[in-house]
Amino acid sequence: MNTPLQLQVKHWLENDPDPATQAQLQTLLDTQNEAELKARFAGRLEFGTAGLRGVVGAGPMGMNRLVIRQTSAGLGAYLLEQIKDAAERGVVIGYDGRHDSRTFAHDTASVLTAMGFKVRITSKVAPTPLVAFGVKHFNAAAGIVVTASHNPPQYNGYKVYWENGAQIIPPHDSGIAAQIERAANQAIPFLEHDDAVKQGKLILLLDDFYQTYRSGIKQSPMLQNHTATEKVSLAYTAMHGVGADMAETVLKDAGFNQVYSVAAQREPNGDFPTVNFPNPEEKGAMDLVIAEAKKHGAMLACANDPDADRFAVAVHKGAGEYQMLTGDQVGVLLGHYLLSHAPEHRGLTGTTIVSSSLLSKIAKGFGQQSYTTLTGFKWLMNVGIVKNQPENPFLFAYEEALGYTVGSMVWDKDGLSALVAFAQLTAELAANGQTIWDRLEHIYREHGFHLNAQVSIALKPDTPKIGAYLREHPPLKIGELDVLSTDDLKALERRFADGRVEKIDLPPSDVLTYCLAGGARVIVRPSGTEPKIKCYYEVVEPMTADDTLISAQNRATQAMEAFIAAHQASLPK
Incomplete structure (x- = not known):
């Protein structure tokens, strides 16, 4: 006799498009592993303001192809309900280098194109900031990145941007979640990749899109300081993520030619073999890039996290030793630097309630406004968009968890523009015979x-x-x-x-x-x-x-x- 749980599992199996997760569930059924089945069917992976994030595995509590399809159908229904011309304006999709990310991204595209959306999808892995940029660039109704950022290898995620280019905030999270619940009980529309391309509904974002983002960084008014770039040398790691190509390119564009990438961590690898935890904040994660910096006597040891939306840096402090800066220290250094270079020192800066209060004091010292939000870049950017005015343009925001955004090209944290800005700050100081430590001391003496x-x-x-x-x-x-x-x-x-x-x-x-x-x-x-x-x-x-x-x-x-x-x-x- 079938129990309600067994019936639920069998119904899921009938709809699961992935032979691997089908086999996982079938084994659990065959071995009557009720405890594991109960855990996998204890509810749904919760959709919130950060979208979805969870361990890859079968059933509604895991990240898998059926969950992705149901989520995409729910998101699509919500967009059609909320945004005029949503289907025509379309959705931008990108993905990171984790094992399932490309498949999840293409499943998302197939559901949304079947629902009538024009979908632009990156032709290869993409740093998360490029997708946030793409939403604004194409005036899309939404953006989706398949990424688990700096989570361990067994995780994946599904991050959603609203039409303004920032991450979603309430009430959109609960509205989308309600539509996902409905979609989970209905047939999911699906249009195969080749048919979607033939019908003109699926557009591959080729190299010209990546170059457009690159040009945006190159031309950013906040990143035009080319003082003494030859004085700066830096080691860099992409931490087995997707940042290396773009990071090396934008640094070279800005005139930084002494850049030493950690070869063992340069290419995307969803197993993250050389780090216990692919998060620059974790102990040991920066070891290889600091070793690379020591080898070359570099001033800086820089890292992006695996989807390149965060930036971390260790700074040379003499005798071959390097010290990590905290997220707050990087934030106040960049805020001070950008305010000192902004026309008439004008510009809006922001941070969160749990980050240092120092940025607001620096802004006040420049006669400028600073704003404070709840924790999370979704709040920093949605408030920044509202406060961004011609007479008080948005300049910079940060949170202590290594997230920074420079200017308004991307309404989310961007580890690539932050990397360039920090290198330019270091070069300007070097031209004056000073170091990052000298600048920090100057700020601390004042405040x-x-x-x-x-x-x-x-x-x-x-x-x-x-x-x-x-x-x-x-x-x-x-x-x-x-x-x-x-x-x-x-x-x-x-x-x-x-x-x-x-x-x-x-x-x-x-x-x-x-x-x-x-x-x-x-x-x-x-x-x-x-x-x-x-x-x-x-x-x-x-x-x-x-x-x-x-x-x-x-x-x-x-x-x-x-x-x-x-x-x-x-x-x-």
């Missing part, structure tokens, strides 16, 4: 040494709901520091110690921010599902005339350790 740290704190299962507890028992001090104001993004209110209350203009989110005497700050993000919280700390240490960068950093590190300990001691046990 204070800003140190940021992130800590996840596991609480006991019987600990009171942390968000509710903190709202009911608002702290007046953390350690020895007075709380000057509290931002409650659930209530969208800023409460000052003197009783004043201001409204906050952000989407609601379960986040509390405490600003303390001396410029310190802690942001608390309670987990809605587990007894744990994420805390983001910032301390600011003024630099005295006698301070060096190292002495200020040591003092800030001590202050940070004491601050974290005091804050954790104040939480309910």
